[in-house]
Amino acid sequence: MDAAFEVIVVGLGAMGSAATYHLAKRGARVLGIDMFRPGHDRGSSHGEHRMIRKSSFQLDGYVPLADRSFALWHALEAEAGQHLLHRTGEIWLVHEEGNPDYRAGIETSLTRGFRVVLGEAELAERFPGVRLGDGMIALYEADAGFLRCEAGIVSHVEQARQRGATIHLDEEVVAWSTDGAGVRVETRQGSYGADHLILTAGPWSEEHLRDLRLPMQVERRVNGFFRPSRPELWSVERGALDFLLDVPEGSFYGMPAVGDIGVKIGLSAGERTTARTIRRTIDDAEIALLRDVLDRYLPGASGPESRRMTCMCTYTVDGNFIIDRHPAHDQVSIACGFSGRGYKFAPVVGEILADLALLGATAHEIGFLSARRFAQSAVA
Numbered sequence: 001m002d003a004a005f006e007v008i009v010v011g012l013g014a015m016g017s018a019a020t021y022h023l024a025k026r027g028a029r030v031l032g033i034d035m036f037r038p039g040h041d042r043g044s045s046h047g048e049h050r051m052i053r054k055s056s057f058q059l060d061g062y063v064p065l066a067d068r069s070f071a072l073w074h075a076l077e078a079e080a081g082q083h084l085l086h087r088t089g090e091i092w093l094v095h096e097e098g099n100p101d102y103r104a105g106i107e108t109s110l111t112r113g114f115r116v117v118l119g120e121a122e123l124a125e126r127f128p129g130v131r132l133g134d135g136m137i138a139l140y141e142a143d144a145g146f147l148r149c150e151a152g153i154v155s156h157v158e159q160a161r162q163r164g165a166t167i168h169l170d171e172e173v174v175a176w177s178t179d180g181a182g183v184r185v186e187t188r189q190g191s192y193g194a195d196h197l198i199l200t201a202g203p204w205s206e207e208h209l210r211d212l213r214l215p216m217q218v219e220r221r222v223n224g225f226f227r228p229s230r231p232e233l234w235s236v237e238r239g240a241l242d243f244l245l246d247v248p249e250g251s252f253y254g255m256p257a258v259g260d261i262g263v264k265i266g267l268s269a270g271e272r273t274t275a276r277t278i279r280r281t282i283d284d285a286e287i288a289l290l291r292d293v294l295d296r297y298l299p300g301a302s303g304p305e306s307r308r309m310t311c312m313c314t315y316t317v318d319g320n321f322i323i324d325r326h327p328a329h330d331q332v333s334i335a336c337g338f339s340g341r342g343y344k345f346a347p348v349v350g351e352i353l354a355d356l357a358l359l360g361a362t363a364h365e366i367g368f369l370s371a372r373r374f375a376q377s378a379v380a
C-alpha cells in the first residue's frame, strides 16, 4: 500500500497534539488530523486551565507519569516561548464524610510527602481566603498549579508543524481500516495511508473503537467563571492557589483569577451524554450552586459571573485511562478514557504513543492502563 506517512494521528486535542509533536520531534513522517482547530471548545480540553500536581488520587502508577509530564511541559514552554505551567500550590478541603475513595489518596500523598496538613490557624494565616468548615481537614500541595490548556495544545501543534508534521484541520475522519501491515484513514476530504495509526479522539473515541466495546462513558461538566469580589485574596498575581473541595455539597475544583480570567469552579459530576448530543445550555441553578460553594468555603472568590461553559469527561469503569496497542491490530494505538484528570499527562502520553508507534513498545510503565483489563469488553 502507499504508506505516504509513517504515522497518522486522528484527533489533535490534548493527547493527539502531544503525540504528533513527539513523533515529529523524532523525525517521523506524521499526519495529524482534526475535525476542528487546535484549542477549540467542542471536546474535553478547553476552558482556560487544567490542574497539575505530582500526587495522585488513584494508583501509584500515575506518579512517575506526572513527574515526567512536569519536565516535558517545562521543555515545551522553553521551545514554544510560552508560559504554560503556573505553579500556584493547591489546597484541598476534605470533609470527613467526603468521598471515601480518596482516603487512600490522602494517606499516600501524606506519607510520600506530596501534601501536608494545615491546621486552622496556619490555614488562616497563609491563605486567608479559605474557610475550613466543621469536620473538614485542609491538605496543601506546594508542587501543584495549573496549565493553560488551549495554549498547550496550540503549542504542541505548532511545534510539531515546525518539525515537519503535516497538519490537516477542519477535516473529519469517517473511517479507518487496516490494510496489510499498514492502515488507511478515510476523511470527508480524502484517503491516506500510513504504517501506523494513533487514535486520540477524546469523547468521540467510542465511534472509532465500537468493536472493542470498551466500558467508557462520557459525562457533561459545567464550569462557572467569576470576577473575584476580593482580588487581593483570589488572584494568582497576589499568591492565590488552586482548590479542591470535597464537601457535603459535592466535589468541586477550581483555579484563582489570572489576568482577565475570573476564578473558575466546576462540579466533578454531571449527566451522562455523548460528544454528539451534549446539552450545551446551562441552567442558572447550576451556576448558583457553584457560587454558593465559593461563598461558603472561599469567600471573596465570587463576584460578577464572567463566563459559563460545558465540557466533557470520558470515564472508564475503573476511572483509569486506556493507553495501549489496539488488541486486534498491532499497527494501531489507542489512548482514551482520560477522565477529569488526564490533561496534565498529555506530554507523557504523547511520548508513550510515539514509542508505541515507532518502536512497538515503551519503557514507561503502562500495564495498568491496558485495554485488556476489562473482563466484560470484547478485548479481554
Ligand SMILES: Cc1cc2nc3c(=O)[nH]c(=O)nc-3n(C[C@H](O)[C@H](O)[C@H](O)COP(=O)(O)OP(=O)(O)OC[C@H]3O[C@@H](n4cnc5c(N)ncnc54)[C@H](O)[C@@H]3O)c2cc1C
Pocket (backbone or CB within 6 Å): 010, 011, 012, 013, 014, 015, 016, 033, 034, 035, 036, 042, 043, 044, 045, 046, 047, 049, 050, 051, 052, 171, 172, 173, 174, 200, 201, 202, 203, 204, 205, 221, 222, 223, 266, 311, 312, 313, 335, 336, 337, 338, 339, 340, 341, 342, 343, 344, 345
Ligand atoms: C471541565 C473539565 C475539567 C478538567 N479538569 C482537569 C484538570 O484540572 N486537570 C487535568 O489533568 N485534567 C482535567 N480534565 C480532563 C482533561 O481535560 C481530559 O482528560 C483531556 O483533555 C482529554 O484529552 P483528549 O485528547 O483525550 O480529548 P480532546 O482534547 O477532546 O481531543 C479529542 C480530539 O479528537 C478530535 N476528533 C474526534 N473525532 C474526530 C474525527 N472523527 N475526525 C477528526 N477529529 C476528531 C476532536 O475534534 C478533538 O480535538 C478536565 C476535563 C473537563 C471536561
